[in-house]
Amino acid sequence: MSNGRFGIHGGQYIPETLMNAVLELEAAYNRFKDDPDFNRELTYLLNEYAGRPSRLYYAEKMTRDLGGAKIYLKREDLNHTGAHKINNVLGQALLAKKMGKTRLIAETGAGQHGVATATAAALMGMECVVFMGEEDTKRQALNVYRMRLLGAEVVPVTTGTATLKDAVSQAFREWTSRIDDTHYCLGSVMGPHPFPTIVRDFQAVISRETRQQMLEKEGRLPDVVMACVGGGSNAIGSFYHFIPGKSVRLIGCEAAGRGVDTFETAATIATGKLGIFHGMKSYFCQDQYGQIAPVYSISAGLDYPGIGPEHAWLHDTGRAEYVAITDEEAVEAFEYLARTEGIIPAIESAHAVAYARKLAPTMGKDRIIAVTISGRGDKDCAAIARYRGEDISE
């Protein structure tokens, strides 16, 4: 069995044509990950360009309103480009550059990862092509424009359900046809080894900061850390430095869509089973013959039928819990955070806010919850207005 396993999950289930490319990527990553110059350069970009460290904000009004645990928000929405995606992209783009690659390709769901990749490509003088499900190009038209403005080519993907999974498939196909000068800048902790590890390491900056900031503000670690989960990159980044201590409850919030008892759901842990897809063994929403299910969520960024292999393993071992949040709950949380704290979260992040609203009142006032706000919600305003029956033009 190959490297890159998290328990039984992970691996490298990809066409032979791509094997040398992922082996080359793994070798380059191992060479640079502890290289002082590489890390100095990356830290400079994260701090000076992306605006890190992101704030850990005490949501006092929300805390008072819910009447239970103290709530802190880890403000990844304040990063440049408006989401946590930039953490990973700056790391991978820098690595790709060191490898002599001149072209970045990426998949995107909500468009946040595509925008981040287009941004890094512009900054580093690289060519950029982003694959996006046609359905998502409609849901997230503003982000399509942003990517084009940044100099990227956006390719609408019309196959399958024309959403995130199809964009990933098409990006893999494109990589198979052009490897020499091209790095596939995968946006989540998924795909074949070494991607789940590389993306996690670049996102781990979230929990490294949360841990330190919490110690500074409260003199102790939080009781609960929660984040939304599609592929799971902001969640694994939020969990990572809390995993070993075992004292902190880790909760991933999946998209239940119209409910886990309907077919219109994207909650992989709740409704999926073990499978092999997109280069990895993990849990996937699928039918009895292994056909990948056409999943659904109001959130384009969580609308994916699988979950990263490390999350599958955290679920197996019980180290992390996974809960499912419906469209309706997420939309209510979206509106709630806007009204209560003056913060408009991404609809993805609103899934985590929704669970915080359920959990905080059940906990004592001496308890602390850290919720990662993975991105900002400007991109979602038109879609949420439509959900509420109001047609606004962007």
Place this chain on the structure above:
Amino acid sequence: MSRIKEAFAHGKAFIPFITCGDPDLETTAACVRECVKNGASLIELGIPFSDPTAEGPVIQGANLRALLGGVTTDQVFDLVRDLRRDVTVPMVFMTYANVVFSYGMDRFLSRAAEAGMNGLILPDVPFEEKEEFAPACRKYGLELVSLIAPTSEGRISEIARAAEGFVYCVSSLGVTGVRSEITTDIGAMVALVRQANPGIPCAVGFGISTPEQARKMASLSDGAIVGSAIIKILAQYGKDAPEHVGAYVKSMTDALKEC
């Protein structure tokens, strides 16, 4: 000699690929019989998968049409049992890891063997993951076919040494589909395979559509695999495709007799 290797024992092998259930299973069965009648040496049967990441638009379309028609893995096993009443050439499945894995590996492989299949090609299972599938394949007497690609380079020897049945030599970068030209040095790839494992046949696939291309690729190896060009005929003629597929296969096998 393995059943699959027998397919290469009488000159250059022509290997057609057909997606089961495109547009329906009756048409698939008729097409397979036409292929055999017109000289195909080995048949590659595709079990449709919802997200075939190694395929170009043509075979993606076939997968979609088959699944929309409601084809299941169990029905494909029934198809094979029916074909085995008169079809004697070796047959292998081409599908994706999850189709096998989700069915239950032992359950899938035992049923495939019992129905009369001889081997399995999984384009998303490279050498590194082969051992998850290979022991169970051996247990049921199915040969797990290995692929090599233009990017394999230093990997070819170790892949060839462990190969069973035949080595599937991917002619070009990218996904399946018709190409006007194949620029890879196929001769060099095949030489590396033969050096590492003299007994293993080597067939070239991806991008082959014309008799001229087939003749050229087969002259550099032991056979030619053709998928998208046949699927295009199926997409064009639907239920009337079998006779057209037969005529096409004849043009290809005739071309291979010349090398």
